[in-house]
Amino acid sequence: MLYLDHAATTRVRPETRAAMAPLLDEVFGNPSGVHGVSREAKNALETAREEAAELIGAAHPLEVVFTGGGTEADNLAIVGSALAGDGRGGVVTTAVEHEAVLESVAFLERLGCRVSRVGVDRSGKLDVEELVSNVDEHTAVVSVMAANNETGLFFPLDEISASARAIAPGVLFHTDAVQAVITEEITVETTQADMISMAAHKFGGPKGVGLLYVPREVELEPVLHGGGQELGRRSGTHNVAAIVGMVAALRATVAGREATRSRIERIRDEFESELLAAVPDLVVTGSGLSRLVQHSHIRIPGVDGETLLIRLDQEGVAAAAGSACNSGAVEVSHVLAAMGMTEQEAAECVRFSFGWSSEADAGTTAARLVSKLVGELR
Amino acid sequence: MKALVAMSGGVDSSVAAALMLEQGYDVIGVTLKQWEGADGQMPVAGCCTVSDAEDARRVAFQLDVPYYVLDYVDEFTEKVVDHFGEMYAAGKTPNPCVECNRRVRFSVLLERTKTLGCDVLVTGHHARVRGDDAGFHLVKAVDSSKDQSYVLHMLGQAELARVRLPIGELTKTEVRERAAAMGLRTAAKPDSQDLCFVGNGSYRSFIRSRFPDVARPGPLVLSDGTVLGRHHGMVDFTIGQRKGLGVALGERRYVVGIDPGTSTVTLGSRRDLLSSGCLVEDVSFVAGFAPVGSRVDVKIRYRSPAVPAMLEDAGDRWRVEFAERQPAVAPGQSAVFYRDDEVLGGGVISEAVR
Numbered sequence: 001m002l003y004l005d006h007a008a009t010t011r012v013r014p015e016t017r018a019a020m021a022p023l024l025d026e027v028f029g030n031p032s033g034v035h036g037v038s039r040e041a042k043n044a045l046e047t048a049r050e051e052a053a054e055l056i057g058a059a060h061p062l063e064v065v066f067t068g069g070g071t072e073a074d075n076l077a078i079v080g081s082a083l084a085g086d087g088r089g090g091v092v093t094t095a096v097e098h099e100a101v102l103e104s105v106a107f108l109e110r111l112g113c114r115v116s117r118v119g120v121d122r123s124g125k126l127d128v129e130e131l132v133s134n135v136d137e138h139t140a141v142v143s144v145m146a147a148n149n150e151t152g153l154f155f156p157l158d159e160i161s162a163s164a165r166a167i168a169p170g171v172l173f174h175t176d177a178v179q180a181v182i183t184e185e186i187t188v189e190t191t192q193a194d195m196i197s198m199a200a201h202k203f204g205g206p207k208g209v210g211l212l213y214v215p216r217e218v219e220l221e222p223v224l225h226g227g228g229q230e231l232g233r234r235s236g237t238h239n240v241a242a243i244v245g246m247v248a249a250l251r252a253t254v255a256g257r258e259a260t261r262s263r264i265e266r267i268r269d270e271f272e273s274e275l276l277a278a279v280p281d282l283v284v285t286g287s288g289l290s291r292l293v294q295h296s297h298i299r300i301p302g303v304d305g306e307t308l309l310i311r312l313d314q315e316g317v318a319a320a321a322g323s324a325c326n327s328g329a330v331e332v333s334h335v336l337a338a339m340g341m342t343e344q345e346a347a348e349c350v351r352f353s354f355g356w357s358s359e360a361d362a363g364t365t366a367a368r369l370v371s372k373l374v375g376e377l378r
Numbered sequence: 379m380k381a382l383v384a385m386s387g388g389v390d391s392s393v394a395a396a397l398m399l400e401q402g403y404d405v406i407g408v409t410l411k412q413w414e415g416a417d418g419q420m421p422v423a424g425c426c427t428v429s430d431a432e433d434a435r436r437v438a439f440q441l442d443v444p445y446y447v448l449d450y451v452d453e454f455t456e457k458v459v460d461h462f463g464e465m466y467a468a469g470k471t472p473n474p475c476v477e478c479n480r481r482v483r484f485s486v487l488l489e490r491t492k493t494l495g496c497d498v499l500v501t502g503h504h505a506r507v508r509g510d511d512a513g514f515h516l517v518k519a520v521d522s523s524k525d526q527s528y529v530l531h532m533l534g535q536a537e538l539a540r541v542r543l544p545i546g547e548l549t550k551t552e553v554r555e556r557a558a559a560m561g562l563r564t565a566a567k568p569d570s571q572d573l574c575f576v577g578n579g580s581y582r583s584f585i586r587s588r589f590p591d592v593a594r595p596g597p598l599v600l601s602d603g604t605v606l607g608r609h610h611g612m613v614d615f616t617i618g619q620r621k622g623l624g625v626a627l628g629e630r631r632y633v634v635g636i637d638p639g640t641s642t643v644t645l646g647s648r649r650d651l652l653s654s655g656c657l658v659e660d661v662s663f664v665a666g667f668a669p670v671g672s673r674v675d676v677k678i679r680y681r682s683p684a685v686p687a688m689l690e691d692a693g694d695r696w697r698v699e700f701a702e703r704q705p706a707v708a709p710g711q712s713a714v715f716y717r718d719d720e721v722l723g724g725g726v727i728s729e730a731v732r
Binding site (some may be wrong): 304306307310313314322329330331377 | 406411444446447448449490493494682
């Protein structure tokens with residue numbers, strides 16, 4: 001199989017698996033207990049927290065809150081900060097965020113919070129001035145993703161956070177960095193964010209675990225209520241093995257990031273240039289703009305994306321289009337709709353995403369198969 | 379050869395996929411997402427639900443064939459559901475399964491079969507396709523109690539050439555036995571009865587909420603003109619209906635007429651219900667030509683036996699003359715012409731002839 005859907009999820013790294021193994025066996029304790037087996041688990045948990053804090057440039061380990069994934073980190077950041085204090089905080093975000101952000105914002109809107117979602121232009125670019133014009137003293141949080149999960153396009157986080165703080169000094173800036181961590185340096189410094197969401201499975205960690213960077217002084221209303229773990233910010237028994245696995249994956253990601261990045265970029269560029277040579281009317285979304293090196297989001301005029309995906313699957317190639325509803329049908333992407341694409345154009349888009357486990361010839365092999373199928377489908 | 383199997387999550391299409399594998403085909407399973415709730419997700423109750431798709435997915439996995447859910451919500455809404463509402467608004471009694479087959483499954487999905495890399499489209503219908511020197515024939519199922527050839531009458535030579543109906547060769551009992559022998563999870567699953575887009579509620583409340591103007595009240599009269607009162611909406615009535623008329627009458631009365639112009643519903647005796655024939659539109663013939671001037675058997679609703687009739691060309695429509703007068707001929711239902719077990723063609727009843 002040729003797996004070109006790393007933006008959906010990645011294979012667990014060997015380092016992750018090795019780090020997790022003892023936590024599944026002898027170090028099985030509940031870190032909240034008082035006995036020896038718990039102390040061992042607690043030690044593993046807090047060691048992981050210290051390391052995660054260091055890797056993302058947090059000032060203190062307790063600024064790392066472990067969550068049950070990226071979606072939960074986004075919910076905690078947005079719902080938690082808007083509902084803190086008087087429970088009426090406003091939210092400013094973009095129309096192209098992940099559903100975890102957009103649905104959190106929609107939930108707050110139903111509760112009566114003021115929210116705004118700022119669109120993008122046809123190329124996917126965000127008008128920072130327009131975004132910031134929605135910020136005022138009632139805004140609790142501004143949330144803008146580091147890079148879009150479908151198109152791979154970057155957003156200028158430092159510019160957005162600086163402009164937002166200039167208008168409302170107390171505003172919190174959150175970024176969903178889930179898609180970017182694998183190839184981009186995501187730290188407190190590089191993002192200039194007050195809160196950062198990450199999901200382990202996007203960078204070779206296990207599924208169902210993530211983290212939220214959030215300083216202790218930031219007031220958050222918890223989303224999950226219970227035993228008061230994570231300073232009361234995220235109740236629930238720690239998934240210690242997954243947390244330790246995530247941090248091992250993050251360590252490996254950071255250590256190898258430069259090399260991975262240039263390797264993936266070469267594979268992706270080979271894919272796009274070979275495919276463009278065979279299918280000259282192909283449109284690469286965000287071509288010429290700054291985007292993630294692992295993403296290749298393309299539109300092939302006259303070819304139905306879903307049909308192409310199914311044909312690719314028959315050939316053993318895994319790619320993606322839009323997002324799936326609970327039945328598994330491909331839905332029209334809200335990201336592409338926000339970019340002003342017609343339903344027809346959006347239906348012609350397919351996303352290929354490369355990753356740490358991609359073979360060197362993945363791009364050229366995929367380009368050959370895609371161009372063959374395009375020939376058959378046209 | 380590769381087969382695209384439309385899998386509903388029921389036992390028939392599950393076994394259809396297995397039979398195609400036995401016949402040496404490569405198989406791809408698909409479920410059509412035809413309908414969704416306000417949240418954009420598949421319904422959770424009734425037919426075509428998330429759990430049906432899940433059953434289909436699990437069966438496909440067990441058979442080791444790829445499986446996909448294809449989104450046909452827009453086509454289905456426009457071509458089947460909206461049409462269903464329009465027919466009710468016109469005082470008719472539509473058959474949405476026929477329209478789905480005509481306008482979605484055996485048109486857009488059949489077209490898609492080729493681009494998905496498949497040679498034939500397979501469904502779990504109880505009917506058979508036969509081929510000989512004269513071309514393809516659509517024939518009733520081996521299990522006459524389950525025969526579904528009625529809802530497939532619109533298929534012509536071009537469609538039949540690319541459609542396989544392996545289930546029609548088996549009785550329902552045999553289908554379930556096969557499924558059980560293979561350990562398929564759908565082996566004992568009850569047959570679906572509901573219209574897929576109506577879910578658990580009644581189709582009348584569905585129509586009331588989606589097509590409010592079809593629910594408009596009007597006069598309830600006897601066939602001699604006597605006004606009995608008012609009804610709450612044409613949607614509550616179909617031709618031949620005897621129960622739930624909303625009036626107490628000394629003798630048995632039936633709905634014998636629905637006039638969409640004035641929303642008038644007419645009640646009459648069983649005799650008023652009889653028709654000597656009907657006019658049929660949107661007619662197609664499987665073999666491409668019409669069996670004019672000779673006797674055919676015609677089936678005027680899904681659940682009633684075919685009756686002898688003659689077929690005549692009436693210009694833009696076809697006239698069916700029953701050998702014996704028939705009760706409750708409902709415009710909107712299909713009239714399907716048979717000779718012995720073979721479907722000759724069919725269309726939609728536009729008018730009953732008294």
